[in-house]
Structure formats: C-alpha cells, structure tokens
Amino acid sequence: MKNNEYDVIVVGSGASGCTVAREMTRKGKKVLLIEKGGRAEWLGNTITVARMIDIPTLLRNYKDIVIFVNNYGGASNISAGSALPPPDKIFGPLGIDLSTETEEARKEMGVNPLPDELIGENNLRLMDAANSLGYHWRKMDKFIDASKCTGSGNCMLGCKTGAKWTGRVFGDEAIKGGADLMLHTSVKSLIIENGKAIGVETTKKDRFYGKQIVLSAGGLTNVHLLRGAGITDAGKGLACDWLSFVQAVVPGTRTIGSTPMSVGTLEHYDDDGIVILPVGPNWALFLGIAALSGPSHLLKFRNFFKYSSIMVKIQDDLTGTIGKGRAFKKPMTENDRKKIDKGVQIVTQIFKKAGAKESTVYPMKPAGAHPSATCRIGQVIDNNLATQIKNLFVCDASVFPQALGAPVVWTVVSLGKRLAKHLDTVVSG
Numbered sequence: 001m002k003n004n005e006y007d008v009i010v011v012g013s014g015a016s017g018c019t020v021a022r023e024m025t026r027k028g029k030k031v032l033l034i035e036k037g038g039r040a041e042w043l044g045n046t047i048t049v050a051r052m053i054d055i056p057t058l059l060r061n062y063k064d065i066v067i068f069v070n071n072y073g074g075a076s077n078i079s080a081g082s083a084l085p086p087p088d089k090i091f092g093p094l095g096i097d098l099s100t101e102t103e104e105a106r107k108e109m110g111v112n113p114l115p116d117e118l119i120g121e122n123n124l125r126l127m128d129a130a131n132s133l134g135y136h137w138r139k140m141d142k143f144i145d146a147s148k149c150t151g152s153g154n155c156m157l158g159c160k161t162g163a164k165w166t167g168r169v170f171g172d173e174a175i176k177g178g179a180d181l182m183l184h185t186s187v188k189s190l191i192i193e194n195g196k197a198i199g200v201e202t203t204k205k206d207r208f209y210g211k212q213i214v215l216s217a218g219g220l221t222n223v224h225l226l227r228g229a230g231i232t233d234a235g236k237g238l239a240c241d242w243l244s245f246v247q248a249v250v251p252g253t254r255t256i257g258s259t260p261m262s263v264g265t266l267e268h269y270d271d272d273g274i275v276i277l278p279v280g281p282n283w284a285l286f287l288g289i290a291a292l293s294g295p296s297h298l299l300k301f302r303n304f305f306k307y308s309s310i311m312v313k314i315q316d317d318l319t320g321t322i323g324k325g326r327a328f329k330k331p332m333t334e335n336d337r338k339k340i341d342k343g344v345q346i347v348t349q350i351f352k353k354a355g356a357k358e359s360t361v362y363p364m365k366p367a368g369a370h371p372s373a374t375c376r377i378g379q380v381i382d383n384n385l386a387t388q389i390k391n392l393f394v395c396d397a398s399v400f401p402q403a404l405g406a407p408v409v410w411t412v413v414s415l416g417k418r419l420a421k422h423l424d425t426v427v428s429g
C-alpha cells in the first residue's frame with residue numbers, strides 16, 4: 001500500500017469514530033483517523049472548552065442553541081460521564097440488537113455508579129427529596145473511574161485526571177496499534193468512482209484512499225459529505241434532545257462541586273420521553289444561555305453561586321433541516337414544549353420538597369447538546385450503517401432513527417463496535 005492508501009478511513013474522531021478506528025486496528029487493518037480539530041491538552045477550564053466548542057456554528061444559529069464540538073475525542077471530552085445503554089425502544093423496532101457490543105463497552109469503558117462521597121451531598125439530598133415524593137431516583141451509571149476522580153464536579157470542562165472515559169482512550173489505543181491520526185485536517189468531499197467510495201479529499205486538497213470509508217464527523221459534516229456525493233435525503237430533520245437546566249435556591253446546598261448526573265431517574269423516559277438528572281451549567285454556559293435568552297435573564301446570575309440545578313432532557317421531534325455551510329434550522333415544536341414543561345413541573349415539586357421557595361425556580365432556555373438523527377437508519381443508511389454508495393458507511397449520533405433523548409456515548413460506542421464487526425465481514429470492491 002502507498003502512504004496515502006488505507007483499508008479503512010474514519011472521518012471524525014468522536015467517541016464513535018475512535019471506536020471504529022480502534023476496533024478495525026485490532027483486526028489488523030491499516031486505519032486512518034482524520035480529525036478537523038486539534039488535541040486540547042489543558043483540560044478542566046472554561047477557556048479550553050470554548051476552544052473545543054464550534055463557536056462559529058453556535059453564533060451562526062444563535063436562535064437555536066445546539067452545541068457541536070471540534071477536537072480529538074469530539075463531544076465526549078466535555079460529557080458529564082453519564083452512561084446509559086442503547087435504549088431498546090429506539091433500536092428494538094429496527095431489529096438492531098446491540099446487547100453484545102453494549103456489554104463489551106460496559107467493561108471497556110468502566111461503567112459503574114460512583115461512591116457516595118463522589119456523588120456529593122447536594123445530589124443525595126435531591127434524590128431523597130424526589131424519592132420521598134414517590135419518584136424513583138437512583139444512583140446512575142457513569143463511565144468514570146472512581147479511583148482517579150477528585151469529585152470536583154467539573155466533568156463538562158474536560159477531565160484533568162483522566163478518570164472520565166472519552167473517545168481519546170480508544171483513539172490512543174488505535175494509534176498504539178498502528179493507526180494514523182491526522183489532526184487539524186478537514187475532509188471536504190468524498191472521492192467516488194463508478195458508484196463506489198474510494199477516498200476522501202481534504203480542504204487542503206490532499207487525497208487519501210481507502211477500501212472502506214466511515215463518516216463519523218457529526219450531524220452537520222456527514223450531511224454535507226453525503227449530499228456532495230448525491231445522497232440528497234441527508235439532513236432532512238435534526239434532533240438535539242432539548243434540555244433545560246432548571247435552577248432553584250435550596251438553602252444549605254448548591255450544585256457546584258457535585259458530580260453531574262450521578263443520580264436521577266429514567267422513570268419518565270419510556271412513556272413520556274423525559275429524562276431527569278441533576279446537573280448545572282458552569283458560570284460561562286449559564287451566562288451564555290442567559291444572554292441568548294434576553295437581557296432580563298442575565299439578572300438571574302446573581303443567584304448563580306447559590307443555585308441547585310436539575311436538567312430536564314427530552315426526546316424532541318425531528319424538525320428542521322441542515323442548510324448550507326454551518327446553517328441549520330431547529331424549531332422547537334409544541335410537543336417539545338409540553339414535554340419540557342412537564343419535566344419542569346416535576347422538578348419544581350422536587351425542589352420545593354428539598355426546601356426551595358417556588359419563586360426561586362428558574363427554568364433556563366432549552367438548548368441542545370446532542371445534535372443527531374440527520375442521516376437516519378432506515379432513511380439515509382441501512383441497518384448495517386451502509387449508504388447506497390458501495391464501501392461508504394456512517395457511524396455516529398447522526399444515524400439515530402429518532403431523538404435518543406438520553407446520554408449518547410455508550411450508544412455510539414456500541415454502534416461503532418457493531419459496525420467494525422460488519423466491516424470485517426463485507427468484501428470491499
């Protein structure tokens with residue numbers, strides 16, 4: 001093979017792309033992993049997060065707050081480490097069985113609940129309040145190694161100690177196994193010959209050739225690459241799992257310093273598509289969302305250091321479209337609004353039970369941290385994540401058939417493992 005020829009090219013190094021790269025490297029394949037962003041090393045602070053987040057896309061679509069991340073490891077760098085297995089209600093109806101891959105991932109990602117001292121007093125108090133009202137809160141699974149965790153609660157600023165699993169763990173394993181990683185390299189188009197994908201071209205016009213090409217570059221980029229290759233169904237509809245951080249002043253406690261989403265409940269998920277987990281924005285995210293909500297919201301910042309925060313996250317409707325470049329539309333539907341409102345009502349009861357005055361409850365403007373479902377299984381790709389173009393596959397949150405409305409990472413890792421098994425069995429040609 002020449003230097004620019006590979007068995008597998010993976011575009012995008014999020015949790016999914018790194019999983020595919022690692023699994024294919026372990027199968028003895030020559031793998032190239034291409035990442036648009038760099039590798040931020042100074043983790044655990046707001047400046048680094050601001051450098052990892054795709055700010056131009058955020059500003060371009062400021063009316064619909066949806067977060068994209070460009071860095072080695074993708075959005076998993078700033079996840080809260082909250083682990084939910086692939087939901088049966090999403091993949092069961094498609095006949096996709098991820099049970100084997102889910103169990104493999106559970107072991108390799110170190111999924112477990114945290115001990116009480118790392119969960120934090122605030123979370124335990126909110127859990128008691130919820131359960132005394134008859135809800136069913138419990139300690140939630142995390143992909144965090146308790147022996148390395150300091151309990152700072154700063155998971156979403158990037159983990160300083162390496163306690164939290166990120167895509168980088170598998171990406172680094174792929175590199176150790178012989179994969180090539182190209183950072184600061186943006187794929188602009190696919191090279192298609194006689195109806196087959198044979199490579200990718202970067203914005204710098206470099207060309208790389210692969211027997212199998214996997215797009216793991218997230219909901220926007222995948223759409224542009226597929227459209228450029230003639231797959232026009234991509235990008236019709238976008239999910240983002242709208243979430244509202246609901247804040248309240250509970251005397252004697254506050255969210256700062258509690259490990260996010262380490263307790264909570266999924267009891268409203270199957271029927272109502274609502275997930276309730278305590279987690280709050282840091283000061284910068286709080287100010288950012290408040291500023292985009294209107295000047296009066298900025299005044300709420302006076303309580304920032306006193307707030308306890310519980311997130312209401314929903315399975316949103318598939319609305320909106322991906323436009324050109326960074327543009328997208330993601331209107332919130334009445335149905336979405338009703339789900340958020342229902343979650344806010346539940347959370348308000350819990351805050352009151354925990355000792356908050358209702359007047360302090362402040363549900364923040366909904367934002368989306370899980371852009372997904374733009375290249376859906378069943379519409380744009382088949383159950384094996386294959387496109388209609390031979391040797392071209394898609395594997396990340398963009399393939400979800402609908403909004404997950406729940407933590408994503410364990411699901412995309414499981415999908416990445418399943419795709420790798422499939423790639424190993426199909427003959428490229």
Ligand SMILES: Cc1cc2nc3c(=O)[nH]c(=O)nc-3n(C[C@H](O)[C@H](O)[C@H](O)COP(=O)(O)OP(=O)(O)OC[C@H]3O[C@@H](n4cnc5c(N)ncnc54)[C@H](O)[C@@H]3O)c2cc1C
Nearest residue numbers: 012014016036070074075080081082187396397407408409
């Ligand atoms: C603040 C926050 C907290 C979260 N908390 C949790 C949590 O606790 N648990 C959980 O399960 N999920 C959580 N999520 C969601 C989860 O992190 C993401 O949904 C998941 O990591 C997405 O992985 P992915 O592989 O699908 O895509 P991404 O992580 O989006 O990766 C796509 C990669 O492709 C790269 N790329 C884009 N364009 C190009 C191009 N042209 N060429 C080359 N590379 C390109 C990007 O730079 C990026 O690195 C959270 C998300 C956020 C934002």
